[in-house]
Each structure stands twice: as structure tokens, then as C-alpha cells.
Amino acid sequence: MIPTKPEHVQWTDAQWESIYAKGQDVLVAAAAGSGKTAVLVERIIQRILRDGIDVDRLLVVTFTNLSAREMKHRVEARIQQAAIEDPSNQHLKNQRTKIHQAQISTLHSFCLRLIQQHYDVLDIDPNFRTASEVENVLLLEEVIDDVFEKHYDRLDPTFVTLTEHISTDRDDAALRLMVKNLYDFSIANPDPIGWLHALDQPYLERHLQQHYLDILNKYVRLYLEAAQNAIEEAYHQFELVGDFPKHIDFIEGHRQFLRRLLSEQLIDKTAVATYQLGRIPPKPKAVKEDPMLDAAYENFKAYYEQFKDNLNAVKSTFVGRDDETLLEELQHLAPRVKYLATLTEDVIHAFSRAKRARNILDFSDYEHFALQILRDEQGDPSEIAALYRERFEEILVDEYQDTNRVQESIIGSIKRGDESNGNLFMVGDVKQSIYKFRQADPSLFIEKYQRFNQPDQSSGWRIDLSQNFRSRKEVLSTTNYLFDHMMDAEVGEIEYDAAAKLYYGAPYDEVDIPVQFNVLMVDKDREMTASEQEAYFIAQQVQTILETQKVYDPKTGAYRPAQYKDIVILERSYSNARLIQQAFKDQDIPLFVNSKQGYFEQTEIRLMLSFLRTIDNPLQDIYLVGLMRSVIYQFTEDELAKIRIVSPHDNYFYQSIQHYMADEAADPAIVAKLKPFLNDLVRYQDYSQHHPVYQLIDKLFNDHYIIQYFSALVGGRGRRANLHGLFNKAVDFENSSFRGLFQFVRFIDQMIERGKDFGEENVIGPNDNVVRMMTIHSSKGLEFPFVIYSGLTRDFNKNDLGKPVVLNQHEGLGLQYYDEAQGLFYPSLISMSIDLINQKELISEEMRLIYVALTRAKEQLYLIGTSKKADALEMMAAVTITDEKLAAIDRFNAKNPFQLIYSILSKHQNTNIQRHQQFESDVEALDAAVKPRLQLQHIDARDVLPTEQDLATYQGHAIETLEARLAATPLDDELAQRVMQQLLYVYPYQQAVQQASKQSVSELKRQLDTEQADTNYERVRQYRLGVATYERPQFLQEQQHTAAEVGTLMHTVMQHLPFKEAGLTEQALNDYIESLVERSIIRAHDVNVIAMEEIKRFVQSDLYGRIAKSDEVYTELPFVVNQHQVEHTPDTTDASIIQGMIDLVFKENGHYYFVDYKTDALIRRKGMSDEALERQLKEKYRVQMQYYQRALETILKCPVNGYLYFFKYGELTI
Structure with missing residues (x-):
């Protein structure tokens, strides 16, 4: 029973309900900025204070260790405050002790404690340790090597065929990567082996194949409906052109064809495949001579092209082969799918044995071992699970939208009852589920969201927290408007309805601050790329904010000037970070890029890796020559050329060095430089044989003053942190079961090959007054007064679509059909279907990323996109208006956030798509929650970007600063002469440099x-x-x-x-x-x-x-x-x-x-x-x-x- 809410409390009705609801499983759908963390803490406190539950009888699961620490600190502070207010309460005194044993942690931490307490069930050594990332990567590679070697020895015909199917003539890297991906997908399931064994079933059993035919038919109909909408719009546009019978008959033929086709329950694919589009009759002379008619005719053509685009998509992709052929191909592919599953199963078992032999566990082991403890052989909760069900009065899960199937099974094993009488409390927001790459499964949240509160079902209790206490009205109304037209169950995976919308709840004043949507029209005559121009415009936007904007303090009701630290730049990735850094440096704006990329590209790290690789194996010319050219040994190009010329046909540069040293005519000055270099190399090689890698790195630092040198350069603080980070990673490496320089270098190479990065070391604190740039993923859970959301025109990453093998957690594995005779790939029925599902899920997650970006803003939101052509914008405006939502197929095929956002705004006539045109909804009756306040501006880059003279001025200031520093630094004459020679050096073969090598x-x-x-x-x-x-x-x-x-x-x-x-x-x-x-x-x-x-x-x-x-x-x-x-x-x-x-x-x-x-x-x-x-x-x-x-x-x-x-x-x- 929920207690009556007193009038004076600060909680909203929905929050109050979330704090006190019990007796059923409870799902709280907490929108962005709705105070979910405060609600969760208050619920824990009230369970302790009101219900008398000990804090250690609550299991609180958070998404990160940082969140767990913050949650525990908040609960502890509230308990201490309550104990001070009621010093005689023995229950509260006990909680002050029990808080230290409270189960407030990530699920991984809970699983680890479970394994430590019940290791005997698993028959593992209790002294196990957690594998480092280094160890895990290297060990998995080693295991895959062994497994593949065994299969190559057997030379099973199916394995040979599979290798030819997936790999290239050069290597089997593609097949190995596929096995790694399958491994990752399988272990995200409660029963990895069972999941793998089921992969080939749809290729064999006809009753399962109908599901994929249904998926295909659904998308065929979607494309054809889009084609129909487009041809109808084309028809209406041509009515404005005039009465030209040939054209009318031509369009009418297409209209009637699609009407007949779509009137049938099952699409006649043969009719689509054989349908001839024909050619539009020539443009009438009368139309050419009349500008108004000509403009209408061009509009007609734009919609006609959309019709062709959608119809041809069906013809070329979906209906090239009949259903029977598609099903026969699946039978042909079944053995290969089964063998892929077998390969992956072998890797799982071999990897498990290798980890057990080293007495190590990884994070996936935490979850699967915990599940083994909590489930018996029949898959039912074990006796140990019953003990935990009895122990925990309630299980509270934060960020539930990011849970995977294994974690759901673990939680399900220790919760009480079913949904209608359970003790599970879940809080999250599926609109912020952005971790699919970590195998998060938002469908778990969606299924409960749709099922709970249904009167005809015995299910749980759903509560919507929709009031936002973070952002101004303008941010919320614009976000609502965009998602009202963008997101639904069809493309977006959830309806953006009244329950999902954001409602204003923050105590801001009534100042009108519209969201800014700036479209930078790129100056094509500039040598700067579109991304460079965007970067300089972002820097200018920051200057404008600092000069014109203030930050409102709700507590005092006063304003203060905006500062650098009030501003964040959000992008989908860090691909544009270097350009933004350069633009901000030119404009003298302090910027911190919280990058998890680029570590291996830093000059100091590249130098160290060249050093380590050369010590490990000097027969690697790139690293050897790079080290010689570096600041440590300072060989010039001329010196390196002289060394090479003595023996130009040597396979390796190291051999050339040996021959040069033996040459009587060698330049004594070069020999004098080579001797210490070679001595160092021998000395370090010997040292690496008897010392761990981190000691070798430390020796290199000290022998060559590497840390001192890089600390003195621009950005020295960060460079020093990067070098210390490399040392720490070497320490972590030596603490694993792998040893030696060769294995360390191999680990680094594996990280680079897999596209993984350590990220630059963080040297900025939360209070430093700098602008921050971060990815949308990094910004989740944070808020900033001013958000610049840029990079909107960078395309979604669809690289995983259309590959020979595609994967989906729910739909399984799609293998393309390979025609050995012709050497061609064709999409199979299942690969086509899974590709379509994956594309929908990809676009849905990209929408959620847009939602996260928009809802970080407190005061003002700035959207920045670029366009090279005005007619490209007009094409985006030619979207088909079928209802209040953007057409499903337009959203499904969207290329980037800009296309989605701009197309939505283009639907409404009142935008006018003009420069400095104030935007208002065309529906005056719209609820205030969705009536946007947004200013759309088309900005000519020539009006705002720095001129070439400005850029030269930036460089001039930098040179003047350098000259001033040099003037204040005493130099001896010899060093000054060497510096001048290097500065004034002109490369004699500059023409060859400017000429492409190929x-x-x-x-x-x-x-x-x-x-x-x-x-x-x-x-x-x-x-x-x-x-x-x-x-x-x-x-x-x-x-x-x-x-x-x-x-x-x-x-x-x-x-x-x-x-x-x-x-x-x-x-x-x-x-x-x-x-x-x-x-x-x-x-x-x-x-x-x-x-x-x-x-x-x-x-x-x-x-x-x-x-x-x-x-x-x-x-x-x-x-x-x-x-x-x-x-x-x-x-x-x-x-x-x-x-x-x-x-x-x-x-x-x-x-x-x-x-x-x-x-x-x-x-x-x-x-x-x-x-x-x-x-x-x-x-x-x-x-x-x-x-x-x-x-x-x-x-x-x-x-x-x-x-x-x-x-x-x-x-x-x-």
C-alpha cells in the first residue's frame, strides 16, 4: 500500500509511487533528467527506515563501479543523518555498521563474491585471479591459433569450403574474426553452446524458415508502400505542370500497378521482378519555356526518382530469386553454418581449459560461473539460489535497459515470485539504451514495458517518470517534437507517446532561449575540408556563447557569465577531434578531448613502440629507421641514404648498417653515431632477456631523458601522463601469465589490429576551466549548461551490414550464399532478413544516441551540420508526408543524424528553410510539451570562417611567441648554428615529393x-x-x-x-x-x-x-x-x-x-x-x-x- 503523499514534499506523484510501490515487480521508466538516482536512493532509505529492512538484505545492482560507489556514499550519508536525528534507534545504529557489507555493486562484483563463496561447486582453485585485458587478448589469440591448427590438420571438406567461403586468398583473418564475433555473441547468452547448436536449424527446418520469409515480405511491402507514396506525390506534382496525356498515362500506369500489388495480402514478387519502369516521356516544350511549370516539373521528377529508388531496391535486392530457390540455398549452407558453430564451440572449450590451467577468470566467466552456481542441471534455480532468494528482501537494478540475457537469468534465479508478486525493482530508460556493442539487450526492457500494467495479464507494475528537472522548456519541446516525428516501434523500437515525452519540471525563469540549428553552407572554393570548416565554426560558436550567454542558478535566481567549463562538444566519435583541437588552438580556446582513442598515434608513444619493436626485432625497417630519425639518435635523411647506398640490395636496413660499418670508405661522423646506437641496441636486447618489460621501459626513460624531453613540449603534461601510462600497462602485462618483450609487443599489435585503444591519459579535473569534447556515450549521465552537438552530417557506421556473415542475438547467423563456380556472393534468405533487422536496430540505437545528446543540455542546445549544396537540402525536404511521423522507410534508410533531423523539420511549411527563419510548428494546437522553439539558420561559411590572412596571423602569433622564448634562452654558437641549418634546410628533391609514388x-x-x-x-x-x-x-x-x-x-x-x-x-x-x-x-x-x-x-x-x-x-x-x-x-x-x-x-x-x-x-x-x-x-x-x-x-x-x-x-x- 502506497502511503499518502504529504503536501509539502518535493516528490512528484510518479516519483512518490516509485519510492513506495511494492508487492510486484516494478519497472520505472525514468526519462532523461527525471531524478531516477534520487528516487532510487530514497527508495533504499525508506525500505530501511519505514520497512525496517537491514541494508545488507538489499541487493542494489549498478551499471558501473563509479555509480556503485556514489550510490553507497549517498545511502551511507542518509543513514548517518537519520541516526543523528534519532540517536536512540538501534536499527539505524546497526545500519551504520552493515552499510560496509551492503551489496551495492555492479553485477560483476556480485558474481565475483558468489564465486568466491561457492568455488567448490565449480571445482576451481579458490586462489583464482582476474585476467587482465592484456592476458585475455593474447590467450584468446593463442587458443584460436591452436584450434585452427587442429582443423587444418584434419582438413575436413566442410572446413575447406568454409575457409574458401569466408577467407581471402591471402589469409584466414576474416574467418578468425568471424569466430571471435561468434564467441562474443554466444557468451552473451545464458547457454552459449545451446545458442551455437541452434544456429543451423533455420537452414534445415522449413517451419522455421517461414519466419524469415515473413521478415522479407514485411520489408518488401514497406519499400513498395514508400514507392506508392512517392508516385502519388509525383502525380499530384504533375497536376501542377499541366495536362500532358503521355506523361499522365505514364504515371497512371505505375500508380495502378502498385495499387494492384499492394491490395493483395501476399506480394506477387514475380510481378515486381519482371515489371518494366520504362522511360519518362521527354519534357514538353511548353514546360521548358515556362519557369513556373519547369519548377513544378522538377518537383515531379524528384518524387518520381524516389519512386524508382524504392521500387528498384525491391527489384535488385529482394525479388531476384523466388522463394523456393531461396529455401534450397539454405539447405546448401547448413553444413557450413554448423561447422562455424563447431569451430566457435571448440574455441569456447579450449579457452576455458587454458584459463583454468592458468587459474584465471575473465568477466564473462563471472556471469556464467555465477549462473552455474544458481542453476541446477535442469536449468531451475539451485539450492544456493534459494538461499539468496531468502536473503534479499528486494533486488534493485539501475540502468536496466543495458542488461543482457545472461544478467537477466542471474537476477531471475535469485528474485522471489513471478512478476505479479515479485521483489524486483528495475529503473532505466530504454530511450537511452546505447550499448548494443556490449551485447546490451533493450528488448528485455521493452517487453516488460509493454507487458506491465496490462489489465488482462498477471504482470508487474510500470511507472513513468517523465518530468525533467534538468533542461529549459525550449530544449525539451524541441526534443519532443523531433522524436514525436522520428521514433516509434517500427523504427526506434518504442513508441514516443505521451508517456515517453519529456515534461518541464526545472525551476528556470521564463526567458525564451530557442534551440539553435545551424546549417553551415560549405565554401567549396576554400582549401579547407567541410570538417575543417565545421571545426572553426564550432570554435566561433564557443566564443559567441562566452560573449553573449549567462548561466542561471536556480538556487539564487541569479545569472553568472558563461565560462569555458560550461560548454561541451558532443559528437558520435572522436574522428573529428584533431581538427577541432587545431581550430581551438588557433582561436586560443582551451579544449580537453576526453578521448578513448589516439593513444597509439601520439608521438611519444609511437617513439617508444618503435624503440621496443626495434629491440625485439631490428629487422623491421620502418621502426628501425623511425628510431634512428627520432630525437634520441637524430640521424638525418642524408646519413640514412649514405648508409643504404653502400649495399642497396640488402633485404633489411639493419644489414645495410652492418655493411656500412665494415666499409673502409664510410663517413667517420656517421660511424661515430652508429657505434653508440648499435651498442645501445645490443645492451637493451640483453637487458630485455633478464628483466621485465616495465623495467626496460623505465631504463629507456632514464637513459635518454625521454619523460623530461616530452614534458617540455606543448601539451607536456598529457605527454608525460601517456608515457607513465605505457609504463603502467607494462606492469599490468607482467602481472599476467605472459612474459617478455615479444609478447608485450604482440599484445600491442593485437590491440591495434582489433581497433582497440587505451585512450590518452586524463590530466584534466572536473573543475578545470576548459571546453570539453566527448562522445555521446561518454556524456551519458552528465549534464552541461551549453551543449554543442556537431558532426551531424557524418554517416552512421553501417560497415557490419551486407557482410558475408551477419549476426543477431535473436535471429541467429546469416550466411551469404557463395557461388563457387562464379566466385560471387548472393544474400541468402536468412542473411537478407538479419541484415534488415540489424539495420533497423542500428538506426534505432542511433536515434537513442541523438536523444542522449539532446537531453544533456540544461540552458541551451546548439545543433551544427554542414551542407555542400543547397539542392541537397531541397532533396531532403522532398520527404513523403504520409502522417505525423517521417515515413518508416525514410527513417530506416537514413544516412546520418542530419538527414533525420532536417527531414523532420522540412515537413512543415512554416520552417520555410530560409536563413535566419524562425521556426514554429504548423500545428498551432500542439501541446506545449511538443511545440518546439527552434531557430534554423543557413549560414554561409564565407561570412563566418577565418580568412587565409587570419590563419596566417594565428601562425604568426605562434612564431612570435617561440622567438620570444628563444631570445630568453641562452644558446651556444654551435647549437644555434645547427638549429639554423635545420630550419633553413631545403630538401633538394622537393619535386619528387610532390609527385605521387604511384x-x-x-x-x-x-x-x-x-x-x-x-x-x-x-x-x-x-x-x-x-x-x-x-x-x-x-x-x-x-x-x-x-x-x-x-x-x-x-x-x-x-x-x-x-x-x-x-x-x-x-x-x-x-x-x-x-x-x-x-x-x-x-x-x-x-x-x-x-x-x-x-x-x-x-x-x-x-x-x-x-x-x-x-x-x-x-x-x-x-x-x-x-x-x-x-x-x-x-x-x-x-x-x-x-x-x-x-x-x-x-x-x-x-x-x-x-x-x-x-x-x-x-x-x-x-x-x-x-x-x-x-x-x-x-x-x-x-x-x-x-x-x-x-x-x-x-x-x-x-x-x-x-x-x-x-x-x-x-x-x-x-
Whole structure:
């Protein structure tokens, strides 16, 4: 029974209910800033004070050790305060003692205590210890090596096939990584072996396969509904253009097709696969001549492209093969899936034995051993579990949304009753579940959230804490508005309904401070990248906050000026950290990046690792030369070159050093530097044989004053901390079961290979007055007056989608179908289905990350994105408005946070998408909780970024500061002369540095063309390369193809074209194109772009006939040659490597010919003769053809002739 809430208490009704609810399992859905920690502490206190429960009879589970310490401290402080107020209360006196035995900890800590007390059940040595990360990584690698070695010895045919399926020709790294991933997934389950054994069942049993067909059909329908919405919008847009029957009939045909298709309960996939889109009739002349009609026509085309995009997605991905074929493929894959599971099971058992032999446990062992103690052989709670159920009056779990299935089983074993009469109290917020990469399972929370409080079910008690005591109204209303249109059960995994919304509860004044959404329109003429421009704009935003904003103190009701420490920059990752650091340094803004990345990239750590690697094995040129060039030994490039020249053909630079030392003509000055270097190397190698790694590192520090040197540089405090951190990691390593320099270096290499990082050492305290940059993950649970949420246009990481093997905790393992004969991968039914589920879960978690970022802000929130083109923003605005939510498929396919946020705002006419346009909802009746206050601004980068002169000024200030320091530092003449020589040194081969070591033939052609045009080639080349690195946005990919894309597509068709002496009929050619689509070599929607008439003309040409009858034919032939070989110039050390790809080479009557296909055409001026056209075409590609001819002649050692084949004009002999 919940006591009546007194009028004077500060708790809200929902909080009061959360504190006192009992008699059932209780789930508290605590929104961001709703005071869940205070509620949890108060509940513990009231269970002690009101219910008379001893504190050590409560099990309180937190997510981190820090949270556990803070929770314990808060409870202890409240107990002491209550004891002071009631000194005669013996119960309270007892609690002051029992608090030290209280079970307030992470679940891992609880499991460890359980194992220590019941080790006999597990038959393990009670003196076990916890493996360090170092030990765990190395031991697992060692185990996988052993397991794979045994399977290679057996050479099971399925293993061989599996290796060919997943690995590459070079190594089995992909298969090993897959086994590691499977290991991680399996141990996140209560029964890892059972989970593995079940993986192949859907590949064998038809009744299980229907589930995956249902998933596939669901997404087919989703895409087709999106296509229908788009074609309806296209139709409505064309109504504004006018009455043009051909166009109306064309659109109407598509409308009727989709209406018929979607009216059926089961989609006719064959109808979709065979449906021909056709081509839009030409734009009417009347439309071209009328700007208003032309604009409406372009809007129509934008929606039509969306229709095509969605329909082609279905055609190319989902309906290429019928259901029966998909199911037959699964039977073929079943043995490989089973073998993968067997491999992983062998690793689990071998790893367990290896850990037991060393008497070590890792964190996953904590959970699984605890479960073994708490469960009997039938999987029911054991007698020991019954003791714990009796002991704990209540189990309280914080951050329940981040629990996994193993942890859920442990908790379920020691809780009392079922949901309707249990003693489990859970608190969390599924909208902040952002740890799926740690195998957290938000579905556990969601299932209970949906089930609790249902009148027709015997379940638990759900309470929603929705009042936010952190943020201003403007932050909350904007967050609500965005998520009201973004998140639902379909994409987001939970409905963002009235219960999920944030309601204002903080005691701020009524000042109106709208959220700022700034879209930086990138200056494409600047040499700065978009990310660099964004970084400088962020720095400017910080300056603006400091100059214009104040922080409100609710306790005093007064304002104070904003400080650096009030500001945080949140991004999805640290990928942009270096650029932001540079921008802030230029603007003289103190910044601390709380990075968990970049440790191995720090100069001081790279130096130390080069030193250690060279001592371990000096036959590693990169590390050896790097060490010699370092500040420790200070060899110059000239000295290293002289050493190498003496014996240029040595395999290793260390051999060159030995030969140089034996050379009588060696430079005495270089020999004098080499002697101490080699002596050091021998001395340290001997030392490493008899001392632990940390002592070797300490010796290097002391012998070469490494810590003193790096401490004196800019950022010395952090550099010193990084070096001390390396020493501490070596100490941890020596405390493991591994020893020696080789194993330590191997461990570091494993960490780098796995993408793991230690992170730079933290040297900033919470009160230091600096701006902080951190990831959204790091910011969870924190709050800041001013939040700058940037990097919105950086794409979601979808690298794990579409791989040969995909995993999902609930859906199992999806293995792509591998066609051994053709060497091609096809998505299988299960891999397609799991990919779709994983993409939905990925987007859902990315939405939750956005939610966490937005809800960190107390005073004001700044969103920053970039755009290179205004028309890209207009395309985002062309979203289909089907209801109040952004269409599910638009959310499902979102590329980045910016696309989601901007598309939502673009739905409403009142945004106007204009610069400095105040945003208001178009629904005036919206509840205040969801009516946003947001200012959307499009900002021209040219108006706000520092000019080149400004940047030069920043550098000038730095030089002036350095000069002032040098002037105050006495230097001897010899040292001053050496410094000046180094500063004034000009590298004599600067031209070779600016020339790429490897160049393509096309690049050389552009270079020569530019030189002939008297153009600055370097600038042209940089610009072109820069443009080429950017992929076309998704929403443009299916629109009108660029000339380059058409060329690539035609080359792809020609690459696989069969050459038959009898020729190819039109039907055979069409069948060939269809086979390219079926084999996923080209996409279905690309077929319309292929110039079939031009390919037919080639097939009917004499050149095709000659190739078909030739002795040898090679397509897409790659080559790599030295530049001097094809240019017939002297062999110099600075010559480039030329690489290229020749479209086709054939051998006829003992003579070789090459063919280069061209899809472009020249504008033929009136009166131009065929001969003049041919000369112009040949001249255009003369340089490129000469390189091809000379390269082939160099390789084949015989004369070669070639042809330029223009699809527009035919063949030309070169």
C-alpha cells in the first residue's frame, strides 16, 4: 500500500509511487533528467527506515563501479543523518555498521563474491585471479591459433569450403574474426553452446524458415508502400505542370500497378521482378519555356526518382530469386553454418581449459560461473539460489535497459515470485539504451514495458517518470517534437507517446532561449575540408556563447557569465577531434578531448613502440629507421641514404648498417653515431632477456631523458601522463601469465589490429576551466549548461551490414550464399532478413544516441551540420508526408543524424528553410510539451570562417611567441648554428615529393594536358582528387547518372561480355544483361541506362568477330610498370610507378592488340569531316594510348597495336 503523499514534499506523484510501490515487480521508466538516482536512493532509505529492512538484505545492482560507489556514499550519508536525528534507534545504529557489507555493486562484483563463496561447486582453485585485458587478448589469440591448427590438420571438406567461403586468398583473418564475433555473441547468452547448436536449424527446418520469409515480405511491402507514396506525390506534382496525356498515362500506369500489388495480402514478387519502369516521356516544350511549370516539373521528377529508388531496391535486392530457390540455398549452407558453430564451440572449450590451467577468470566467466552456481542441471534455480532468494528482501537494478540475457537469468534465479508478486525493482530508460556493442539487450526492457500494467495479464507494475528537472522548456519541446516525428516501434523500437515525452519540471525563469540549428553552407572554393570548416565554426560558436550567454542558478535566481567549463562538444566519435583541437588552438580556446582513442598515434608513444619493436626485432625497417630519425639518435635523411647506398640490395636496413660499418670508405661522423646506437641496441636486447618489460621501459626513460624531453613540449603534461601510462600497462602485462618483450609487443599489435585503444591519459579535473569534447556515450549521465552537438552530417557506421556473415542475438547467423563456380556472393534468405533487422536496430540505437545528446543540455542546445549544396537540402525536404511521423522507410534508410533531423523539420511549411527563419510548428494546437522553439539558420561559411590572412596571423602569433622564448634562452654558437641549418634546410628533391609514388595513366594524361595548357597542375590535381573522394548522396544515386557513372556501367557490361564466333542475338544479349543483374554485378535500375543499341552495334562489328575468333582474350587487364620504362628515360630513384587497367587485350595470328572503350562524344561542328573528327578523337587520347602501348610492349617484350572503340563512332586504329 502506497502511503499518502504529504503536501509539502518535493516528490512528484510518479516519483512518490516509485519510492513506495511494492508487492510486484516494478519497472520505472525514468526519462532523461527525471531524478531516477534520487528516487532510487530514497527508495533504499525508506525500505530501511519505514520497512525496517537491514541494508545488507538489499541487493542494489549498478551499471558501473563509479555509480556503485556514489550510490553507497549517498545511502551511507542518509543513514548517518537519520541516526543523528534519532540517536536512540538501534536499527539505524546497526545500519551504520552493515552499510560496509551492503551489496551495492555492479553485477560483476556480485558474481565475483558468489564465486568466491561457492568455488567448490565449480571445482576451481579458490586462489583464482582476474585476467587482465592484456592476458585475455593474447590467450584468446593463442587458443584460436591452436584450434585452427587442429582443423587444418584434419582438413575436413566442410572446413575447406568454409575457409574458401569466408577467407581471402591471402589469409584466414576474416574467418578468425568471424569466430571471435561468434564467441562474443554466444557468451552473451545464458547457454552459449545451446545458442551455437541452434544456429543451423533455420537452414534445415522449413517451419522455421517461414519466419524469415515473413521478415522479407514485411520489408518488401514497406519499400513498395514508400514507392506508392512517392508516385502519388509525383502525380499530384504533375497536376501542377499541366495536362500532358503521355506523361499522365505514364504515371497512371505505375500508380495502378502498385495499387494492384499492394491490395493483395501476399506480394506477387514475380510481378515486381519482371515489371518494366520504362522511360519518362521527354519534357514538353511548353514546360521548358515556362519557369513556373519547369519548377513544378522538377518537383515531379524528384518524387518520381524516389519512386524508382524504392521500387528498384525491391527489384535488385529482394525479388531476384523466388522463394523456393531461396529455401534450397539454405539447405546448401547448413553444413557450413554448423561447422562455424563447431569451430566457435571448440574455441569456447579450449579457452576455458587454458584459463583454468592458468587459474584465471575473465568477466564473462563471472556471469556464467555465477549462473552455474544458481542453476541446477535442469536449468531451475539451485539450492544456493534459494538461499539468496531468502536473503534479499528486494533486488534493485539501475540502468536496466543495458542488461543482457545472461544478467537477466542471474537476477531471475535469485528474485522471489513471478512478476505479479515479485521483489524486483528495475529503473532505466530504454530511450537511452546505447550499448548494443556490449551485447546490451533493450528488448528485455521493452517487453516488460509493454507487458506491465496490462489489465488482462498477471504482470508487474510500470511507472513513468517523465518530468525533467534538468533542461529549459525550449530544449525539451524541441526534443519532443523531433522524436514525436522520428521514433516509434517500427523504427526506434518504442513508441514516443505521451508517456515517453519529456515534461518541464526545472525551476528556470521564463526567458525564451530557442534551440539553435545551424546549417553551415560549405565554401567549396576554400582549401579547407567541410570538417575543417565545421571545426572553426564550432570554435566561433564557443566564443559567441562566452560573449553573449549567462548561466542561471536556480538556487539564487541569479545569472553568472558563461565560462569555458560550461560548454561541451558532443559528437558520435572522436574522428573529428584533431581538427577541432587545431581550430581551438588557433582561436586560443582551451579544449580537453576526453578521448578513448589516439593513444597509439601520439608521438611519444609511437617513439617508444618503435624503440621496443626495434629491440625485439631490428629487422623491421620502418621502426628501425623511425628510431634512428627520432630525437634520441637524430640521424638525418642524408646519413640514412649514405648508409643504404653502400649495399642497396640488402633485404633489411639493419644489414645495410652492418655493411656500412665494415666499409673502409664510410663517413667517420656517421660511424661515430652508429657505434653508440648499435651498442645501445645490443645492451637493451640483453637487458630485455633478464628483466621485465616495465623495467626496460623505465631504463629507456632514464637513459635518454625521454619523460623530461616530452614534458617540455606543448601539451607536456598529457605527454608525460601517456608515457607513465605505457609504463603502467607494462606492469599490468607482467602481472599476467605472459612474459617478455615479444609478447608485450604482440599484445600491442593485437590491440591495434582489433581497433582497440587505451585512450590518452586524463590530466584534466572536473573543475578545470576548459571546453570539453566527448562522445555521446561518454556524456551519458552528465549534464552541461551549453551543449554543442556537431558532426551531424557524418554517416552512421553501417560497415557490419551486407557482410558475408551477419549476426543477431535473436535471429541467429546469416550466411551469404557463395557461388563457387562464379566466385560471387548472393544474400541468402536468412542473411537478407538479419541484415534488415540489424539495420533497423542500428538506426534505432542511433536515434537513442541523438536523444542522449539532446537531453544533456540544461540552458541551451546548439545543433551544427554542414551542407555542400543547397539542392541537397531541397532533396531532403522532398520527404513523403504520409502522417505525423517521417515515413518508416525514410527513417530506416537514413544516412546520418542530419538527414533525420532536417527531414523532420522540412515537413512543415512554416520552417520555410530560409536563413535566419524562425521556426514554429504548423500545428498551432500542439501541446506545449511538443511545440518546439527552434531557430534554423543557413549560414554561409564565407561570412563566418577565418580568412587565409587570419590563419596566417594565428601562425604568426605562434612564431612570435617561440622567438620570444628563444631570445630568453641562452644558446651556444654551435647549437644555434645547427638549429639554423635545420630550419633553413631545403630538401633538394622537393619535386619528387610532390609527385605521387604511384600514378594512374589517366592522371598522367591530365598532368600532361594541364602542362600543355600552361595551368598550375598541382592545384588542378588536388581539386580533382578531392572531388573524387566523395560518394554521391543516397538520394542522388538513383537519379540521372553522371557521364562517369554511365562510362563505368558500360565498361562493366563489356568486361563480362561473352565473345562467340557465331555472334550474339538480340535475345542472347538481353539474357546476358539480365544475368548481370541476377549475379548482382549491376543493379536492376541501371539497365535503363545501358545503351543497348551501341552494344548491339559492337557485337555486330568486325572487331567483335576478330576478338571472338582470336587465340587469347583478356579483359580488364591490370598493369604496374616503372615510369622510366615506358617513357624511355634514365632509371632514377625518384621515378613513379605507373598503374593502369586495359579494357581488353587479344592475340591474333601471333600478334597482340589492345582495345580501349570510350563512351564519350565530341560536339561535331557543322561541316566537320569524318577525317577531322577522327583526328580530333585520336589526339584527345593520344597520351593515354601511348602509355598503354608502351606498357604492354614493356611487359610482353614485343610490338603491340591498339584500337580506340567509341560506342558513338566505332573503332579507330591508333
